[in-house]
Amino acid sequence: MASSANANNMNAVRETMDVLLEISRLLNTGLDMESLSICVRLCEQGINPEALSSVIKELRKASDSLKVRPCSGDRDRYLQNGVNRDTIEQGCPHF
């Protein structure tokens, strides 16, 4: 009884995740299944979704610049700036 309910539950979650993944593809978020599920879990734990999205964008920007210029000083400064900056552009669709 309990196991079947659990299985149903799992199925529902899986389906929802599939839907979410499709939505995220449609929106070109560039998130794969794993990062998406991390996002979902974080949201469930009460993280503000918009904050989450802005963090992801910033992290991406930073890691891109890291790849282009592997100079640690610049990179550090950039990240430092990122932390202090409190206005972050809102280009990405909101979750």
Added chain:
Amino acid sequence: MSQAHWTKFEKETEEEVKNLVKHISGIQDEEEQNFQLALKFTWSNFRFHRFLDANSHKVQRSVNGIYEKLMVHSDLSKAESWVRLTEEFLNSPLPNTDGTKVWLDKKHTEWSEEESEDEDSQQPLSREDSGIQVDRTPQEDQEKTVPVTWTVGEPDARSWLEQHVVTPYWQGHTPRFPHSLHLHSNLLNVWDQHVYNTDPLYLPEEKAFVTETQVIRETLWLLSGVKKHFIFQHQDGKVVVRNDVVVTHLTNNCLRSVLEHIAVYGQAVFRLQRFIDEVTGYDTEPCPPGSYSSKQGTEPPFRTYQAFVWALYKYFTSFKQELTTIERDLIGKDETVTLAGVLDRLTPHLAQIKVLHKVFCTGVAEVPPETPNVVRASHLLNTLYKAIIEYDSVGEASQQAVALLFSLWTETVRPYLEIVDEWIVHGHLFDPAKEFIIQRNKDVPVNHRDFWYATYTLYSISETVESEDKLSDAASGSSTGEQGSKSQLTMVSFLKPVLKQIIMAGKSMQLLKNLDCKEAEQTDGCTRDAERKSLYTLFLESVQSRLRCRDDSPVDTVTEQQATKQSLIKMQSIVAQHLQMDDIHDPLLAINFARLYLEQSDFHERFSGGDVIVDRSSESVTCQTFELTLRSCLYPHIQKRYIECCGNLMTTLKKDYRLLEYLQAMRNYFLLEAGDTMYDFYTAIFDKVLEKESWQQLAFLNVQLQEAVGQRCPEDSSRLSIFLETIDPVRKKQPINNLDGLTLSYKVPWPVDIVVSSECQRIYNQVFLLLLQIKWAKYSLDTLAFSEVENASEDTSAKRLEGTPEEVKAKEPINQQIHRMFLLRVKLMHFVNSLHNYIVTRILHSTGLEFQHQVQEAKDLDQLIKIHYRYLSTIHDRCLLREKVSFVKEAIMKVLNLVLIFSDRWQVGFGAWKIESIDKMESDFKNCHMFLVTILNKAVCRGSFPHLESLALSLMAGFEQC
């Protein structure tokens, strides 16, 4: 961050954040400086961000925005899948991961998480019972005062709820709540003690103690339509009071009687609510047999019920508002709220609910399930109508009920009025659910001859038997009138006085739409239609103004005026301030603005949101006035529309379709008013007969007719034709009957053939035949020449010279005979001429004049048809063609026959005469003549047939001379 007292929850979050950073940045080494930086950045962003909490509206807006954007970029497939996916996501069942839908309803989620954790604890009531949901309000209130340290995941949240919100009294093992030890609040115990002491058989029962507040709350919930309660329970659709509920300060029986009183209303509310749900299609549970919802779905909506439900719904909205106010007072704890107080406060509402329920029971619930919609709709309307009149007659005592019912009625009647409106304005009877009392017969096309009679079926419903008669052809106005006495109570009563007008206007409009009206009129009509107010709006406006008028009774006017003046002054000062802000000082402008605003606000009050606000405050729709209201508010609009439509139709028929000309043509040819034309035609036949040639050939007759008509009115010649019907040879014995079977036919084009039907042509033909017979007799008398007889006598006298003495003797009688023949001829001529005169001038001409006059004044097509029929039956009667006076006609025919025989003999010549035959003819004529004179004199003396007077006089004059 000291990790020592991290909860499991925080640890999980920390882990997830790390995962996120690893994934996004791609740095796997947690000890790396960049990783630490990123982690710090992430945490600081999560903790100290500037975003608001997710809210569903905003999300919905962006979802819609994205959809729109995709559409703009014509990514149709993407847009479609976007909509599909988002919808799927929002609707996906997520039993345990409600957190993902956090932006839908955070509160909701928290609650359900709470409950899902406690699912094994066998909670007797689910969340829908609202026992918890409604109680959230006090919890929120208390949240402000009590510092809450309660978060998701904390195990003792439930007990916190129990302590701070409400004790779960619905669970059996509730601990007794503390209460005062004062005698008043322990009445139950005292009573129990007493009973225990006096009755040795008394056995104390298990009881569930509740507080009065809880009872009030459940009462309020019950009345607001919540289905699951502790105190009130639903058993097979009935609301019953739980047996073992007690409060400490009342005895068991006392509480029970109060609660049972409430349960009755709860039952009514529940029943009405279920009806609303059924009609709106919002089914919460499978319906019991005998309800209507099962039929819906595929069928078109039954608008009358929907309107009724809408009215009920509006009432319930206001009722629930009142309930909410009471509940808020209860929560506020600013004043003492007692059950008695609440009931007292609700008394007017409860009375109204009772009225509503009564109306609902008779109007809706008692109707057997397979009744057709038309019966149900009219039954409902009739019930409301009757209820209004009933309550009205009580007078002041039930003003509230009347006002409520009136508003209910005005709402419910809306679909009907809309159907009527659509029909009489656009000529289109739009009634998909078949609820209107008149229905279109689909198989009759508009341009069919029978359109006028057979297109609509009127359903009349007998109130007593609830059965439906399909009145054949009853839709034509005339037959409705005949049904009137029988169907006193059967139709939708309020429409009865104007039913005929509605039918006429509707049919006229439909006909008119199908005629090729002039283009200009059409476009004109279209533009006007945009500004046109619907019948319903007009009705409401009239009702409004009427009710307002009644308020402005002379006593009130002064204060009313003062009030307006005051508000005007107030408004003016406001507007003046506004204007001063813009540096404008213009008092006149200010006053005008103020007046404008005042008017507008008044308007908005009345028509806000398209709602009917039948001024409940006026509460003054009293007795006779309801019918008067209808008479002054609804009927005039229909009447006006009726006059307009039918007038239009009449003008179109007369102008564009030359109705009058066709009627004239009928008279011209059938009633021989076109004397010269028809003379050419019939004399040709008579000549043939005279020459003893056969005239009964269709070709010959038609050629004669065409020749005669074609010369003068070429356009009619194609329409006219003549037929010969085979006649029973027995009837052909008399020479006068030779003409029988001659039938004229005139092809009348649509739509004039609605008026001039084939039935009419048959009557025309009867008159035509009679006229031909008279003409024939007259013609044959007129064409007799004296010379023939003279010649004959000379011949005989010449013979006589050579002849025998017997023949000489015979000379005297021969001269006598000739003389008698002359005399007889003149007498016959007098008779025939009198008859001819009577029929042609006295009857046909004067009746024709009357007819033309009436036709000009005919208001609608039905009336015109009736006038035409009446005209035909009049001339039919007056030409003595009726069955009842057939003996008179027979006498006349005998005389006419005699005339033909006489002229025949005359022409054969003198030699063939016999004294006996002359005697016989004379006596026959005398008999008939005398008979006719006596009969006609009697009729004239009685005075019942004034038109016969001239005929009687002239015949009498002829008779006296004999």
